[in-house]
Amino acid sequence: MLTLVRMGGIATLVFVLSACVSTVLEVDGKASRPIPATLVADMSRKSMSPSAPILVRIFKQESELEVWKRDRSGRFALLKTYPMCRWSGKLGPKKANGDRQAPEGFYHVSTGMLNPNSQYYLSFNLGYPNKLEKALGYTGEALMVHGACSSSGCFALTDEGVAEIYAVGREALKGGQGSFQVQAFPFRMTPSNMAKNRNDPNFAFWRDLKQGYDIFEVTRREPKVSYCGGRYVFDQTFEGGEPRDVLAECPPTTNGSNPLVAARTQSDLTAMEGLLSSGAASSAHAYADGGMHPSFRKLLERSGQSTLAKRTSTTSVPISRPDAALADPHSPDE
DSSP: OOEEEEEETTEEEEOSSEEEEEEEEOOGGGGGHHHHHHHHHHHHHTTBTSOOEEEEEETTTTEEEEEEHHHHHHHHHEEEEEESSEOOOSOOOOOTTTSOOOOEEEEEEEEGGGGOTTSSSSSSEEEHHHHHHHHHOOOOOOOOEETTTTSSSEEEEEEHHHHHHHHHHHHHHHOOSOOOOEEESSOOOOHHHHHHHTTTTTHHHHHHHHHHHHHHHOOOSOEEEEEEEEEEEEOOOTTSSSOOOOTTTTBBSSSSHHHHHHHHHHHHHHHHHHHHOOOOOOOOOOOOOOOOOHHHHHHHHHEEEEEEEHOOOTOOOSSSSSSHHTTTOTTOOO
16 A cells, blocks of 8 residues: 655655554654653652653553653652553454454563554554464564554554653653563453453453552562463562473472562452352443543544544544444443
8 A cells, every 4th residue: 555645745655564554754753752841740740750661551441551650769650541542352362463453461662663654643563472472373463552543453542642652652761771561451450350251261361461460550560571381470580590481381480479469469359259259240341343432432422533533643544443432332430
């Protein structure tokens, strides 16, 4: 597919490589724009510096992306939560190229994965498939966080939203962070949400993800990610170093679990079992094809596709599968 780009009045033809990336030359300096002054002021109030390390958490069901930043205490604190305009697929991990699934798991984004030439304003590559996903035979490529309100396996945040996140990530990487961790979850891993999804075939996978989720919730530091036994393992030191065979049984470890994290995990398990035994856990909703944050869905319902496209993209990129977006069952009141 050919894309026409105007640069100083001269038309230049370029090739688009995928739904999320392109080879368009950056013509307006958007990738080098500074962090907005209001966000820098927020950092200052929260004892953060623009160059301090960051961590990103993504929640599909809630259609939210959080940016966390290390403050002067050495712990991560929430900087800002961004509503996602669109993600595709259903709750659950991405397994195959073309399945329309947005990924779930733990990823690490380095400088080379920032894409100033995205078809959708700016973007960064999550690095799917990671080492575990490759070992499990999962396929796919160019799974991104990008602008606009269109998704085919990616997380779409609006041009304005991704511009802020891109700038914050860029400055953290320039400040010496080798890569920033992205944690992509199906939902906020509360006892209620776990109970609602207890019968989902992905539940064992989600239970593994929750270990990393709990570590961050309790310690406010980045969990160390390892892979063995065909699953994620967190904050473990293995005899003989990191496991080489991701699918083989996990080797012995030389350290135990953090007692505070273990207590949190057990408390949530007890609460989940209580909800299940009392019948208070409602059934999980099914997604037709991805979700949309309630704030964008309300605008889509009220003003239509054209208005939402103009609000979310500088070039009015069309909304992907608006009917499916309107069928998104989740609301913040649930």
